[in-house]
Amino acid sequence: MSIIINGSPASLPDDPRVSLLDLLREHLHLFGAKKGCDQGACGACTVLVDGERVLSCLTLAVQLEGRSVTTIEGLATAHGLHPLQKAFVEHDGFQCGYCTPGQICSAVGMADEVRRCVPSHATADLTADTISLSHDELRERMSGNLCRCGAYNGIVVAIARTFEEAQP
Amino acid sequence: MMSFTYARAHDALEAFRLGSAPGAKYLGGGTNLVDLMRETIEQPSTLVDVTGLSSEIEERADGSLLIGAAARNTALASHRAVRTRYPVLARAITAGASAQIRNMATVGGNMLQRTRCSYFYDDAARCNKRSPGQGCDAAEGFNRNHAILGASSSCFATHPSDMCVALAALDAVVHVRGTNGERTLPFAELHRLPDDRPDLDTRLAPGELITAVELPALKDGARSTYRKVRDRASYAFALVSVAAALELDGDRVKEVRIALGGVAHKPWRAAKAEQALRGQPATAENFRAAAAAELADAHPLRDNAFKVELARRTIAAVLDELKEMKA
Numbered sequence: 266m267s268i269i270i271n272g273s274p275a276s277l278p279d280d281p282r283v284s285l286l287d288l289l290r291e292h293l294h295l296f297g298a299k300k301g302c303d304q305g306a307c308g309a310c311t312v313l314v315d316g317e318r319v320l321s322c323l324t325l326a327v328q329l330e331g332r333s334v335t336t337i338e339g340l341a342t343a344h345g346l347h348p349l350q351k352a353f354v355e356h357d358g359f360q361c362g363y364c365t366p367g368q369i370c371s372a373v374g375m376a377d378e379v380r381r382c383v384p385s386h387a388t389a390d391l392t393a394d395t396i397s398l399s400h401d402e403l404r405e406r407m408s409g410n411l412c413r414c415g416a417y418n419g420i421v422v423a424i425a426r427t428f429e430e431a432q433p
Numbered sequence: 434m435m436s437f438t439y440a441r442a443h444d445a446l447e448a449f450r451l452g453s454a455p456g457a458k459y460l461g462g463g464t465n466l467v468d469l470m471r472e473t474i475e476q477p478s479t480l481v482d483v484t485g486l487s488s489e490i491e492e493r494a495d496g497s498l499l500i501g502a503a504a505r506n507t508a509l510a511s512h513r514a515v516r517t518r519y520p521v522l523a524r525a526i527t528a529g530a531s532a533q534i535r536n537m538a539t540v541g542g543n544m545l546q547r548t549r550c551s552y553f554y555d556d557a558a559r560c561n562k563r564s565p566g567q568g569c570d571a572a573e574g575f576n577r578n579h580a581i582l583g584a585s586s587s588c589f590a591t592h593p594s595d596m597c598v599a600l601a602a603l604d605a606v607v608h609v610r611g612t613n614g615e616r617t618l619p620f621a622e623l624h625r626l627p628d629d630r631p632d633l634d635t636r637l638a639p640g641e642l643i644t645a646v647e648l649p650a651l652k653d654g655a656r657s658t659y660r661k662v663r664d665r666a667s668y669a670f671a672l673v674s675v676a677a678a679l680e681l682d683g684d685r686v687k688e689v690r691i692a693l694g695g696v697a698h699k700p701w702r703a704a705k706a707e708q709a710l711r712g713q714p715a716t717a718e719n720f721r722a723a724a725a726a727e728l729a730d731a732h733p734l735r736d737n738a739f740k741v742e743l744a745r746r747t748i749a750a751v752l753d754e755l756k757e758m759k760a
Binding site: 280281282284303304305308311317318319320323324325327328330371374375378381382383384385386388391392404405406408409410 | 434436437438439441460462463464467468471480482484507510511516517520523524527528530531532533534536537666667668
């Protein structure tokens, strides 16, 4: 029974009670994903499973046999930080930093959802085949990630700059 | 969290065999069940993981849609047939939870999620849904979020789902596997009103497994949408929500279907409002009168009388919007 974490195989826990978040933090000592509420309200534990953003606190690790998980530790490469990580630094996308790994993983997943035309509550035309990442779309799509410092303005700018530039 | 054994089902037959054992529960995305287990409100001895069962969304020749219960909420809202033919469903799903949770949550699990009544979650409070016969602290407590329709003296909890309000309006059909093989039941019959057994959310027999949900074709020309009123603009449960589909014949209402969320123990089909509107001129005045007819039976509590007027206005506003919408 194994799972891929940031490209490397890891063993799944014997105890099915272990959440993906506890597997990452307590078993593998990857402390990027944070335990904020541990009940699905804050988004600080957001990671990517096969590229889709999920809450690791409500995911039982045992459900993810053979799946591939990317955490904040897996976003940077040998060539440096992920463009969104750089943008968070450049645009003051944080104060205390506790929500930041979740914000960044969430935004990476979000950008992919926009590319795949996944609708949101802010999507005016459900029949359109493309969605552009407007200010309202961005804020609605990121509503699952709370920032108690209120660094939202910087967060929104960092995400908008990164993914607007990435759009063709 | 109490300890349990975990088993992954490969097909519905195996799932039912494992899941019909005493103490077993089915596990979808876990977004509600894992939380309830951590709070020890749910204490299953076995979890049967059904996320490997059918998640297919099949467009059928008769115009209906068959949705495997393991389909994720995001996948359903994103499906082209849902976006174009059942906008009420895509709108309801995207109004619920957060993107992360919609990516995890399955359609079957969404239907079987439990109330978010704070007294249900608080084991220092009395709750007939959590501990039958104990009493209900919501009755005299902070009950701003609670039910105004169909409640009993034993429970004032509301059903939390947005998706289910759309399914109620769409006359969905639930496919279930049980002891005698497959059966179907109208979606309206899946969830119960609390009466004196609020511990029972649904009419499913113990061990029965939801395998799919079927959406009958929505008539050509029928317009549909979902409106959710909540305390903040995103990521909050409904105070009141309305799912509606409207079919006009000239200036008259040919067919209308309305369901309400946030007001009752189950997604509330507004049959009285529908009855008042069929065949009548589609006017703002008639929309308001129909909404008032539906809410005539409302019994608000200390803190939630505002929901009665809010529901009336939201119904009327949604019908106005549908009337003006291009078919």
